[in-house]
Amino acid sequence: MPKGTFFNLPDEKRERITEAAIDEFAEYSYEGASITRIVDNANIAKGSFYQYFEDKKDLFKHIIDIIGEKKLMYMTRLLKDFEKLDFFQAFREMYAAGIKFAKDNPRLSKIGNSLIKGADVKLMQEVLGEAIPKSNEFIKGMLLRGIQRGEIAPEIDADIVAYMLTELSISISEYFIKEMKAEDDMEILELADKMIFVIENGIKKR
Amino acid sequence: MPKGTFFNLPDEKRERITEAAIDEFAEYSYEGASITRIVDNANIAKGSFYQYFEDKKDLFKHIIDIIGEKKLMYMTRLLKDFEKLDFFQAFREMYAAGIKFAKDNPRLSKIGNSLIKGADVKLMQEVLGEAIPKSNEFIKGMLLRGIQRGEIAPEIDADIVAYMLTELSISISEYFIKEMKAEDDMEILELADKMIFVIENGIKKR
DNA sequence: CCGTCATATGACTTAATAGTCATATGACGG
DNA sequence: CCGTCATATGACTATTAAGTCATATGACGG
Numbered sequence: 482m483p484k485g486t487f488f489n490l491p492d493e494k495r496e497r498i499t500e501a502a503i504d505e506f507a508e509y510s511y512e513g514a515s516i517t518r519i520v521d522n523a524n525i526a527k528g529s530f531y532q533y534f535e536d537k538k539d540l541f542k543h544i545i546d547i548i549g550e551k552k553l554m555y556m557t558r559l560l561k562d563f564e565k566l567d568f569f570q571a572f573r574e575m576y577a578a579g580i581k582f583a584k585d586n587p588r589l590s591k592i593g594n595s596l597i598k599g600a601d602v603k604l605m606q607e608v609l610g611e612a613i614p615k616s617n618e619f620i621k622g623m624l625l626r627g628i629q630r631g632e633i634a635p636e637i638d639a640d641i642v643a644y645m646l647t648e649l650s651i652s653i654s655e656y657f658i659k660e661m662k663a664e665d666d667m668e669i670l671e672l673a674d675k676m677i678f679v680i681e682n683g684i685k686k687r
Numbered sequence: 688m689p690k691g692t693f694f695n696l697p698d699e700k701r702e703r704i705t706e707a708a709i710d711e712f713a714e715y716s717y718e719g720a721s722i723t724r725i726v727d728n729a730n731i732a733k734g735s736f737y738q739y740f741e742d743k744k745d746l747f748k749h750i751i752d753i754i755g756e757k758k759l760m761y762m763t764r765l766l767k768d769f770e771k772l773d774f775f776q777a778f779r780e781m782y783a784a785g786i787k788f789a790k791d792n793p794r795l796s797k798i799g800n801s802l803i804k805g806a807d808v809k810l811m812q813e814v815l816g817e818a819i820p821k822s823n824e825f826i827k828g829m830l831l832r833g834i835q836r837g838e839i840a841p842e843i844d845a846d847i848v849a850y851m852l853t854e855l856s857i858s859i860s861e862y863f864i865k866e867m868k869a870e871d872d873m874e875i876l877e878l879a880d881k882m883i884f885v886i887e888n889g890i891k892k893r
Numbered sequence: 894c895c896g897t898c899a900t901a902t903g904a905c906t907t908a909a910t911a912g913t914c915a916t917a918t919g920a921c922g923g
Numbered sequence: 924c925c926g927t928c929a930t931a932t933g934a935c936t937a938t939t940a941a942g943t944c945a946t947a948t949g950a951c952g953g
Contacts (some may be wrong), residue, residue, distance in 0.1 A: 486929080486930070489929085489930090490930095509806070510806045512718055512719055513718055513806075515909080515910070515911090516910080516911065516912085517909080517910075517911085525931085525932090526931060526932040526933055527911095527912085527913095527932080527933065527934095528912095528913080528914080528931065528932050528933065528934095529930080529931055529932070530912095531911095531912065531913075532929095532930065532931075536911075536912075537911070537912095591806075595805075595806045598804040598805075599801075599804075599805075599806075600715075600716045600719075600797075600801045600805075602865070634888075637881075637884070637885065638881045641878060641881045641882060641885075642881075642885060644858070644862065645855060645858075645882060645885065648854060648855065648858040649851060649854065649855070652850070652851075652854040656850065659808070672847060675843075675844045675847045675848075676847060676851060678843070678889075679843065679847075679848060679851065679886070679889035679890055680885070680889060681889075682840075682888055682889045682890070683884075683885035683886060683887075683888045683889030683890075684885055684888070684889075692899080692900070695899085695900090696900095721939080721940070721941090722940080722941060722942085723939080723940070723941085731901085731902090732901060732902040732903055733902080733903065733904095733941090733942085733943095734901065734902050734903065734904095734942095734943080734944080735900080735901055735902070736942095737941095737942065737943075738899095738900065738901075742941075742942075743941070743942095894953105895952105895953090896951105896952095896953090897950105897951090897952090897953105898949105898950095898951095899948105899949095899950090900947100900948080900949090900950100901946100901947075901948070901949095902944105902945100902946080902947075902948090903944105903946100904943105904944095904945100905942105905943080905944085905945105906941105906942085906943075906944100907940100907941090907942090907943100908939105908940080908941090908942105909938100909939085909940075909941100910937100910938075910939070910940085911936105911937090911938085911939105912935105912936085912937090912938105913934105913935080913936075913937100914932105914933105914934095914935085914936100915932100915934100915935100916931100916932080916933100916934105917930100917931075917932075918929105918930080918931070918932090919928105919929095919930090919931095920927105920928095920929090920930100921926105921927090921928095922925105922926095922927090923924105923925090923926090923927105
């Protein structure tokens with residue numbers, strides 16, 4: 482967690498620092514990010530940085546927290562009437578929300594993805610804590626509920642499929658960031674639908 | 688490409704260097720890898736390294752070449768009677784070969800995956816060249832052939848599905864490296880079959 | 894036995910990094 | 924107007940990195 486001084490800062494300055502950090506981590510990932518470049522771009526002194534943060538990891542965790550909060554905002558609306566939807570509707574909504582997040586926040590999305598996909602498993606666990614296992618469990622729960630409701634073929638392996646769905650949700654936002662030039666939502670939602678079409682046929686009960 | 692001197696080296700020394708480099712890149716990825724550690728572990732002088740290689744990237748490309756050659760060996764046997772197999776058989780064989788490669792060569796697999804998943808797209812293109820697009824085209828070709836043969840539902844989007852299959856093949860070898868303790872082939876092939884089950888239902892013609 | 898030439902060496906240079914610290918500033922209460 | 928205290932600063936340290944280079948070695952042909 483950042484030190485108290487960081488939160489005492491005038492909003493403008495705090496945001497300048499946050500922006501510079503997001504730029505840096507999005508471009509260079511955690512390892513490659515340079516504190517010196519961040520303070521230069523934020524126009525603060527090196528020493529000031531260490532008045533606000535313990536160290537590089539402290540800053541990074543803070544940025545990851547911001548990402549988590551923002552992503553949650555995209556999901557909460559959806560979580561309210563989650564019970565009403567069948568699995569495939571809910572799943573489509575989840576993907577759509579994830580895609581919208583990636584579209585609106587490409588830098589944040591990039592930081593998150595490169596953390597998850599990165600080689601440094603230790604860093605990931607330290608920074609994300611239980612978020613990944615939890616989200617996997619959540620999807621698995623969705624699948625099991627779908628099976629109980631008779632929407633999903635009971636012979637699937639819920640663990641494997643949950644893993645596949647997580648991986649594909651990451652790759653879809655990556656695909657978006659890499660390929661799409663952010664012109665319109667339509668194209669990317671079509672893309673998601675095409676993926677979901679395959680998944681749906683793959684796991685639905687007949 | 689390494690300099691001539693590298694290939695003039697006695698086999699034992701050349702292998703010592705190669706091994707040290709593989710260890711290093713597997714543990715730290717390209718960015719984090721240290722030439723100093725490599726030369727220390729290989730027991731050669733820093734200066735000698737630069738008699739053999741232009742620079743760090745030159746070494747890395749060489750290691751990637753080795754990976755490519757080795758992976759090709761796992762695939763060639765299979766490529767011979769590729770025409771005889773239907774799509775799902777061929778696909779299963781491909782996954783199985785990929786898994787076997789990852790099992791036999793976890794360090795090489797790790798290097799390859801972290802390159803592909805890494806943030807540095809420029810590096811990837813420079814080092815892998817056309818390998819990724821080509822492999823994507825190859826899978827797409829398989830899919831289109833499957834459609835012509837009436838094995839695969841014609842309404843799928845071959846581009847998207849090819850992309851999904853590539854992503855999943857990477858995540859399966861990652862899953863293997865992370866989760867499995869390399870005890871037996873069986874478990875991981877079962878895992879692959881469970882994935883393929885979903886994909887097969889997802890895209891086969893009814 | 895000598896001279897040559899490919900190879901081997903590690904101290905060195907340059908540049909970048911994260912993090913520190915003595916000092917300066919400036920706002921605000923008394 | 925002064926003293927205090929949180930904050931601001933950038934030169935500095937210490938470490939590590941990639942890459943260089945003058946010099947040493949040693950094998951081999953004449």
